[in-house]
Amino acid sequence: MDNIVRSLNDKEKQEVVALSSALVLAQAKEDSKEALATIPTLGLNDIPLQGKENPLAVKQSGGITVLRHEIDTTGILYVKILFPLDHVRQEDLPLLSLYCRALTEMGTKNYDFVDLGLEISARTGGLDTGVSVHSRVDEDEPFMHLRISAKVVEEKSILFMRCWKRFCFKPIFPIRNGSCKWSGRTRRVLSSPLFLPGTAFWRPISMACFQSSGI
Amino acid sequence: MNEEMNGLPYWDFIRQLADTVQDDFADIEARLNALHASILSKVKTVLSLTGTEQLIAKGERLAALLEGFADVSRPVPDRSYAFKKQAAGLLLPAQVNYVGLGADLKKNGYVFHGSSHVITRFLRMGYLWDRVRVQGGAYGAFVRYTRNAGTLAFVSYRDPNVERTLAVYKDTANYLGNLTLSREELTKAIVGAIGDIDTYLLPSAKGNAALWEYMTGYTKAMREQVRAEVLGTMPADFHDFAPYLQKALDGGVETALGGGQVQEYAAKANWNIIKLL
Numbered sequence: 001m002d003n004i005v006r007s008l009n010d011k012e013k014q015e016v017v018a019l020s021s022a023l024v025l026a027q028a029k030e031d032s033k034e035a036l037a038t039i040p041t042l043g044l045n046d047i048p049l050q051g052k053e054n055p056l057a058v059k060q061s062g063g064i065t066v067l068r069h070e071i072d073t074t075g076i077l078y079v080k081i082l083f084p085l086d087h088v089r090q091e092d093l094p095l096l097s098l099y100c101r102a103l104t105e106m107g108t109k110n111y112d113f114v115d116l117g118l119e120i121s122a123r124t125g126g127l128d129t130g131v132s133v134h135s136r137v138d139e140d141e142p143f144m145h146l147r148i149s150a151k152v153v154e155e156k157s158i159l160f161m162r163c164w165k166r167f168c169f170k171p172i173f174p175i176r177n178g179s180c181k182w183s184g185r186t187r188r189v190l191s192s193p194l195f196l197p198g199t200a201f202w203r204p205i206s207m208a209c210f211q212s213s214g215i
Numbered sequence: 216m217n218e219e220m221n222g223l224p225y226w227d228f229i230r231q232l233a234d235t236v237q238d239d240f241a242d243i244e245a246r247l248n249a250l251h252a253s254i255l256s257k258v259k260t261v262l263s264l265t266g267t268e269q270l271i272a273k274g275e276r277l278a279a280l281l282e283g284f285a286d287v288s289r290p291v292p293d294r295s296y297a298f299k300k301q302a303a304g305l306l307l308p309a310q311v312n313y314v315g316l317g318a319d320l321k322k323n324g325y326v327f328h329g330s331s332h333v334i335t336r337f338l339r340m341g342y343l344w345d346r347v348r349v350q351g352g353a354y355g356a357f358v359r360y361t362r363n364a365g366t367l368a369f370v371s372y373r374d375p376n377v378e379r380t381l382a383v384y385k386d387t388a389n390y391l392g393n394l395t396l397s398r399e400e401l402t403k404a405i406v407g408a409i410g411d412i413d414t415y416l417l418p419s420a421k422g423n424a425a426l427w428e429y430m431t432g433y434t435k436a437m438r439e440q441v442r443a444e445v446l447g448t449m450p451a452d453f454h455d456f457a458p459y460l461q462k463a464l465d466g467g468v469e470t471a472l473g474g475g476q477v478q479e480y481a482a483k484a485n486w487n488i489i490k491l492l
Contacts, residue, residue, distance in 0.1 A: 042406045044446065051413060051442050053435065054425035062282035063257050066275060067429060069265040069422035077274050078265035078419040080426060081281070083254050087289035092250055093219035094228035095243075099250055133216050135363040136432045138327070142216050145261075146254055151419070157273040161280065 076125065077152050079160075082145040085131065100129040100146065123160045125151040216294070223305075226491065257284040261430070265422025304481025305472040307492040311354075311373040312473030316384040318463035321365020325459035329444025330452035334391070335360050335367075336411060337404040337453070342390055343369070346383045351376050358387075363431075367463065377471050377480045385464055392457035396450045408445050 008016070057068040088096065104120065104127060106113050120127045127150040135142045152160040218224060236243055260281055264274040339357050347356035354373035360366070369384040396404075416424060427433075469486070471477045481488050 044402055044405060047406065047409050047446065049442070049446070051438055054416075054421045054428065056425040056429060058429065061262075061275065061278040063260075063286065064278045064281045065259075065261045066278050067261065067263040067426055068271050069263065069425050070268055070271060071265060071418045071421055073266045073270065073418040075270075076266065076419075077270040078422055079274055079277065080261075080263040080265075080423070081277070082261040082263070082430075083256070084259045085254065086291045087253060088250065089292055090219070090294060092246065093216060094225045095246060095250060096220050097225060098229075098232070099247055102247060131220060132427075133220075134427065134431050137434075137437060138363060140364060144216055154270055154273065157270070157276075161276060 075154055077154065077157060079148075079150045079152065081148045082132070083148075085144040085146055088144075096131050096146075100131060103129045103148075123152070123156055123162070125153065223489070253289060255284050256287045256289070257281055258286060258288050260284070261426075263422065263426040265419055300466075300468050302469040302481075302484065302486040303471075304477045304486045304488045305470065306478055306481075306488065306490045307472065307474065309472075309474045311375060312377050312380075312471055312477055313370065313372060314374050314377055314380040314384075314473075315368060315370045315470045316381060316464070316467050317366060317368045317470070318460070318467035319366050320360070320459055320463045323459055323462040323466070325365065325456075325463070327362045327365070328452070329441040330448040331360050331362075331456065332408040332411065332441070332445050333404050333448040334453055334456050336408045338387060338391075340407065342387065343383070347371050347374065347380055351380055351383070353380065356380070367460070374473075377473065377476050381469055381471075385467075388457045388461035388464055391453050391460065394450070394453050396453065401448070401450060405445060405448055408448075409442075412442065412445065
């Protein structure tokens with residue numbers, strides 16, 4: 001920079017100063033209506049009157065409702081299974097978060113949590129569990145489901161079925177060698193949503209607001 | 216339900232469990248196993264598959280596995296929640312606050328109309344943005360209206376204020392009632408609301424959206440009606456919303472989570488004080 005300054009004569013320096021001043025003024029000046037009108041914006045006429053529909057076909061298979069969403073997913077099958085939870089006793093509701101995480105993170109009777117994690121990673125592109133609470137349109141009464149989601153590529157779909165059987169049919173929550181192996185893990189893993197610094201705190205407060213409103 | 220599973224009762228439950236699980240694991244194990252056994256039933260079970268026809272055909276083999284579950288219908292317990300409508304200060308060692316105000320529009324006579332999408336978005340991106348974020352210094356602030364429950368909640372995020380933010384929330388109806396909107400501002404608000412509705416979805420998200428539309432009974436006719444109401448929103452809709460909001464806010468419930476400032480305000484305003492940490 002010093003070299004550049006030294007290479008300029010007085011007239012050139014004054015030109016630079018004048019240009020800078022003009023630039024500052026131009027940037028501070030409000031844009032004219034004409035200039036603003038050149039920025040492309042969306043108007044109401046640009047919006048289609050009909051929204052796009054999401055693909056859905058419903059069929060029944062041996063008492064199971066199967067929802068088919070036919071769409072190109074570049075070779076990935078997305079699976080969601082919903083089990084109703086409306087029967088769960090009030091006192092067991094806080095247990096559901098623990099249960100969901102235990103399903104995938106605590107192992108099964110035949111797999112410890114490391115092996116189960118490896119199995120899930122090898123057979124799927126991710127397997128997730130959670131509880132969904134919704135209500136039907138314009139109805140107060142909520143309903144809830146255990147939600148098991150997975151994604152799997154075509155060639156592993158059969159392996160995924162086997163993984164699913166091991167994961168869901170076998171008893172879970174083992175006590176190995178007569179001692180509890182996962183209490184420390186329980187404490188760490190299960191309380192993490194509330195201990196996350198900052199970002200998670202909106203949740204209890206938001207919940208408290210909705211609760212106070214009578215939901 | 217959400218409160219029991221993710222709110223303060225869950226917080227209490229996890230803390231108690233963390234203290235007792237080492238010595239009393241048998242009880243929690245028995246409860247988890249009973250829960251597991253009760254959940255695996257094929258009654259009202261739903262399998263949702265997103266992919267090409269070929270992929271879905273493979274995925275449908277899962278239905279055969281699910282059919283193997285017991286065909287048992289279990290009774291639904293009575294869930295009469297007795298919520299106390301009392302303002303609460305939730306205390307923890309923090310220098311920022313999370314300030315909320317919940318209000319029930321449905322109980323105060325408001326019937327859902329698509330214009331509420333435009334109004335709440337306008338409040339979020341304009342009124343709350345300017346007054347709570349820019350002027351108040353909070354990291355975020357939003358308002359959420361839930362159609363089915365008819366409730367509306369204001370919440371701020373990493374907020375240096377408590378009382379000031381609550382005052383902004385409570386003045387919302389007054390602001391809406393006296394609002395003058397130019398055609399350009401109204402168009403922007405409508406386009407923004409449609410942008411939320413028409414947000415881009417990846418293929419998996421489209422399947423997920425279709426699943427929950429089916430589960431909640433949100434039909435094509437309802438979607439079209441809401442869209443038409445959003446597109447047809449007029450300044451009068453903002454003004455008409457204001458009295459319902461005012462009534463709801465008058466009976467609203469305040470909640471704040473934070474440190475000393477929350478404690479001080481909670482004591483002054485005679486809130487219920489709950490020490491979390």
